[in-house]
Amino acid sequence: MSVAETTGKPAGAAPRRGIDLHVLGPLVALAVLVVIGILLNPNFLSYANITNVLARSAFIGIIAVGMTFVITAGGLDLSVGSMAAFIAGLMILVMNAALPFTGVSVLTILIGVATALVAGLVAGAINGLLVTKAGIEAFIVTLGTMGIYRSLVTWLADGGTLSLDFDLRGLYRPVYYDGILGVAWPIIVFAVVALLAEIAMRHTAFGRHCAAIGSNEQVARYSAVHVDRARTATYVLLGLLVGVATIMYVPRLGSASSSTGVLWELEAIAAVIIGGTMLKGGFGRVWGTVVGVLILSLIGNILNLTDLVSPYLNGAIQGVIIILAVVLQRTKRAAR
Amino acid sequence: MKMKYAFAAAGLALAAAPAMAQETATIGVSIPAATHGWAGGMNFHAQEAVDRLEETYENLDFVLTTASDPSKQVSDIEDMVATRNIDALVVLPFESEPLTGPVARVAENGTWVTVVDRGLAQDGIEDLYVAGDNPGFGRVSGEYFVENMPEGGNIVVLRGIPTTIDNERVEGFQQAIEGAGIEILAMEHGNWNRDDAFTVMQDFLSKYPDIDAVWASDDDMAVGALAAIEQAGRSDEMWVLGGAGMKEMVQRVMEEDEMIPADVTYPPAMIATAIELTALNFVSNAPVSGDFIIGSVLITPENAEDFYYPDSPF
Numbered sequence: 001m002s003v004a005e006t007t008g009k010p011a012g013a014a015p016r017r018g019i020d021l022h023v024l025g026p027l028v029a030l031a032v033l034v035v036i037g038i039l040l041n042p043n044f045l046s047y048a049n050i051t052n053v054l055a056r057s058a059f060i061g062i063i064a065v066g067m068t069f070v071i072t073a074g075g076l077d078l079s080v081g082s083m084a085a086f087i088a089g090l091m092i093l094v095m096n097a098a099l100p101f102t103g104v105s106v107l108t109i110l111i112g113v114a115t116a117l118v119a120g121l122v123a124g125a126i127n128g129l130l131v132t133k134a135g136i137e138a139f140i141v142t143l144g145t146m147g148i149y150r151s152l153v154t155w156l157a158d159g160g161t162l163s164l165d166f167d168l169r170g171l172y173r174p175v176y177y178d179g180i181l182g183v184a185w186p187i188i189v190f191a192v193v194a195l196l197a198e199i200a201m202r203h204t205a206f207g208r209h210c211a212a213i214g215s216n217e218q219v220a221r222y223s224a225v226h227v228d229r230a231r232t233a234t235y236v237l238l239g240l241l242v243g244v245a246t247i248m249y250v251p252r253l254g255s256a257s258s259s260t261g262v263l264w265e266l267e268a269i270a271a272v273i274i275g276g277t278m279l280k281g282g283f284g285r286v287w288g289t290v291v292g293v294l295i296l297s298l299i300g301n302i303l304n305l306t307d308l309v310s311p312y313l314n315g316a317i318q319g320v321i322i323i324l325a326v327v328l329q330r331t332k333r334a335a336r
Numbered sequence: 337m338k339m340k341y342a343f344a345a346a347g348l349a350l351a352a353a354p355a356m357a358q359e360t361a362t363i364g365v366s367i368p369a370a371t372h373g374w375a376g377g378m379n380f381h382a383q384e385a386v387d388r389l390e391e392t393y394e395n396l397d398f399v400l401t402t403a404s405d406p407s408k409q410v411s412d413i414e415d416m417v418a419t420r421n422i423d424a425l426v427v428l429p430f431e432s433e434p435l436t437g438p439v440a441r442v443a444e445n446g447t448w449v450t451v452v453d454r455g456l457a458q459d460g461i462e463d464l465y466v467a468g469d470n471p472g473f474g475r476v477s478g479e480y481f482v483e484n485m486p487e488g489g490n491i492v493v494l495r496g497i498p499t500t501i502d503n504e505r506v507e508g509f510q511q512a513i514e515g516a517g518i519e520i521l522a523m524e525h526g527n528w529n530r531d532d533a534f535t536v537m538q539d540f541l542s543k544y545p546d547i548d549a550v551w552a553s554d555d556d557m558a559v560g561a562l563a564a565i566e567q568a569g570r571s572d573e574m575w576v577l578g579g580a581g582m583k584e585m586v587q588r589v590m591e592e593d594e595m596i597p598a599d600v601t602y603p604p605a606m607i608a609t610a611i612e613l614t615a616l617n618f619v620s621n622a623p624v625s626g627d628f629i630i631g632s633v634l635i636t637p638e639n640a641e642d643f644y645y646p647d648s649p650f
Contacts, residue, residue, distance in 0.1 A: 056535055255530065304539035
C-alpha cells in the first residue's frame, strides 16, 4: 500500500487471480447468513421480515455509506450516533415549535427536514474544520463532539424523552412505514444513497482524491489534490447523511432521547470494515459497506428468530462474525 | 448583638419546626445522570425534593451531583466528603460492586448513609435503605396477566438490560403466572430501550402468528413494541403491559386505551422518599433507620389520575 495513488486506481483493486476472497468474503458471509436464516425459520424470507430487516438497516446503512468516505480518506468519525440523537431531538423541537404557525401540514414536516439537513451539514463541517484547519486528530475531535451532542440531547430533553406532536406524527409516519410498490421509503432512500455514493467513489475525482489522501497524504498534496478541502468534504457529506438518516428515523417512533443512536458509530465503522474498506484509509468500497450493514442486521434478526443461543451471548456471536468476515478477506491479502 | 441574634434564631426555630437541631446539616445526594427516561424522572424528583426541603428547613443544606458512570460517582462522593463535610449521604449507586467500598468508607466516618434502589454488595453499611420492590413488580404484572387471561394464552416478554433487577422481576412474573395456562413463547432483551424493543417486537411478530399479549416490562419498551404491532396491523390481537409509570403511558391508561389497559409503578420519585426521610433524621425525632420498600402498584383507569405527573419529564 506504499505506492502513491494518483492515477485513480484504488490500491486494493489489484489484478484478480482466481477467486478473490478479498472481494467475495463479505458476500460469502452474507450468503451463509441468509441460508442459515432460511433453514432456521420459514418466516425468514417473508415479505414482512425482509422489509423489517432492510428498513431497520437503513439508518446505520446511510450513515455507514458516509463513513466509508471518511475512513477511505484516512479519517474517523465517532460522533455520528450522538449527532443523530441530537439532530433527532432538535428536529422534534423545531417541528413542535412550528406547529402553532404552520399547523399539521407538510410544510411543518419540510421545516423539520430542512432543520435536520442543515444541522447535519453544520455538525459535519465543525468536525471537518476542526480536523483540517485546527489540525487535531479525527479520533479526538469526534470523541469530543460525541460527548457534546450526547449531552446536548439529554439537556434538550431534560433527561427524558422528546416526543413529536401526536397528530404531526400521524402525518409523518408514512415516511418510515409506507413506500412505493411495496418497497418502504427507508429502503428506497438507502438504495439511492448507496448507488450515488458508489458512483461518487468509483467514477468521480472526489472518490479518487479520498483514496489518494488516505493512501499517502503527502503525495496527494504534491499531486495538486486539495487535501483539506476534500477531507472536510468527507465529514460534511457524512454529517449530511446523518441528517438524512435522522429524517427516516424520527417518523418510526416519533421520539428522541439520550438513548437514541447509542453505539451507532461503532456499528457503522464495523460495517465499513466488514465491507472491505481499510481502516487506515486508502481504499474504500461502498457496496461492501452495504453488505456489511446487512450482515450486522441479519445477525440480530436471526438471533431473535431462533432460540439457539442464550440472548446473553448475542454480542459474542456478533463479534465472532465481524472478525470472521474480516479474516476471510485479509488472509488473501497477507499472502500477496 | 450576640443576644439579639440568639433571640432571632430562637424565634425562627420556634416558628419553623418544633424539634429542630441548631446546627446546619449538609446532605449530599449522589445519583446517576439522566441517561434514560426513568433516570430522567428520578433526577427531576431529586431536584424537586431538594428545592422543597431547602425552602422548608433553613438549617439543611444540600449538594446534588449526577454521575454518568460509576467511577465519576465515586469521585463525586469523595469530593462531597472532602470539600463539603457532609453529615449524610443519599446515594443511588450506579452499580453495586464499585460503589460498595467508597460508600462503606463514608459510613465509617459516622456519616449517615441512605442507599436507594440498588443495594450495596455488602449488608449493614447503610442506615436507611429505600427501594422499589422488583420481585413485587414482576408479581403484580404477572397477576394482572392471570386475571385478564382466564383461559390462558400466548405471550411474549421483553426483558431489560441483563441485571439483577431484571432477573428478580422476571422471576416474580414467572412465579405469578405459574399454572395459569399462560405460555411464554419467547423472552428477549430490549434493554429498556425503545429502538431495541421495536426491533425485537418486529421479529417476534414475524416469528409467531398467534400472540395474545405482550409483557413489555417497561414503558419505554412498550412504546417500541406498540409501534411494531401497529406496523404489522395486529393492534386488535393483543394488548401490552409496560411498567414504571411514564406519564404518556399513564395518560393512555387514563383514557382507557384498549392496547394499554394498565401499567405497574416503579416510581422514580422514590429518590424523593429517600431524601425526605434522610432530612427527617436531622430535623425531627422520628426514627427513620431501617428498610423502606416501596410497593409496585397496578395503575388502572380508575386510579391513573393519582400517578400522573404532567410536569415530570418521565
